[in-house]
Amino acid sequence: MPSLEQNQSAFVAALREPRQDPPSFIAEPTPRSSLRRFNVYRNNVYAGLIGVLGARYPAVQRLVGDEFFKAMARIFIDGHPPHSPVLIEYGSGLAEFLRTFEPAADEPYLADVATLEWRMHQARHAADAIPLHASHLIQLDEGSAARLTIRLAPAVSLIVSEYPVFSLWRANASDEASSGHQTFSGAECVLVTxxxxxAEAVRIPQSSAMLIAALLEHKPLGAAIGSVLAVDPHFPLHRTLALLIAQKAIAGVASQDETFEETPS
Amino acid sequence: MRQDSQIRVLRRWSHGPIPARAGVGLKPEHYESVLETLPDIGWFEVHPENYMGDGGAPHFYLSRVRARYPISFHGVGLSIGSAGPVDKAHLARLKALMARYEPAMFSEHLAWSTHDGAYLNDLLPLPYTAETLNVVCRHVDEVQTALGRRMLLENPSTYIAFAHCELSETDFLGEVARRTGCGLLLDVNNVFVSATNNGFDADAYIDAFPAAHVGEIHLGGHADAEDDTDAPLLIDAHDREVKDAVWALYRRALSRTSAVPTLIEWDNDVPAWPVLHAEARHADAVLKENGTTHAKP
Structure with a gap:
């Protein structure tokens, strides 16, 4: 009789190898009846996790097709199994995996689409934040505004891609949106909030992305704006700040003088 | 939607034990229907693992449902039957989530789902041996001690059995309950599925179940398939109505247990709210009918 550890090790090994016979310590109600029975477990493990990845990466799945996605997901799962039963956290490594996944080499934008989808997923579950009201910013004079550090909400992130990542994502994120492999071109930046x-994704100009990247690094507003203006003198500063406020992306501001935070009421 | 101040007032009313009525698994598809119509239903059950994110919609809705109804946590991730240790980090997260939502019940499965740090995303079967019994009792003890409360342990649905078993499943569960003080969750659909798949008598299983320890009953739908020899193979799919044979088994179980909270599990191909609510009302009717025909101590 195998020990419990031996039993479970052999069970897992057989789960992962579809061509392997079920472990010999399984009782067969009738001879050779156990393969389809054991396959229920194989299917539950893999189909379940493939389903999780498919729900998390719908645009990637549409871009590569269901069959390719399932085969790719299976390889990903074997190399990167979940390490926690909290499946909300599962699948973060798919973008990195896709960068070196040879069969997808002719779709080099896939990794960035996967990054955008992962950030959308993270945004859905990110900690809640009370957005700062625009009036807090309006009250400030130019000098104190420059010294402000803007704290962005936990859901906020930025994707800077050399591919048309937003257009590809939007065209493939749902069945309704799906327009297949339309031809898109150009580099795109995306703000996720x-x-x-x-969760929402908005395509933003590259200069806006530069400002938001500086804010995500906690640079003071004046220095952040200065660094963008040095590259793009016509940078749409007001539109970028208005977008951050409209998207409820600003969770607080701090200056040397005082801190403005909305407190939960 | 009500204001938070009203929610805080309502929360005080919804403490206390889960009533001996039907509840359902709370699905995101039904969040809005439930909060808008406040249906007459006893309680809701959730998988705590689905609420271990930091914020966003899951917590927004669960906190509002919790303000109006009792809830139960039904874990899928503790891997009580693993030869390896209980994941202490996961146990700590579970404890923190319980402090936040104060579920009236907590249950887990007689199964294993992790191995060497990998989570296998299924409830895998155990050989019922003296060694397994020691492992399961040790883990149940550890969980109950860490959480500071009694848990319920659920009988699994199984597709295979092990050649070498020293105890029946019902004796195994009874012994775990006796040694650890835990309660039992009797999943009647699992009994039907496992009995069909492994060729034992479902009625006899119900009759042998340690009924005094049952604190909750689960009902759910299963799918029909066939094994390699064309023998029936039932899949615990939770994707349809409870079948008549399972309702009959439920009546048989209730004739042995006290009236206990009963859950309808419907997790895949989730129907519109009225369909699920009708299943719960069906269970309520059976509970009521049983209460008037069987006088229990």
Missing amino acids: RPDLI
């Missing part, structure tokens, strides 16, 4: 309960 969660204004209320729904």
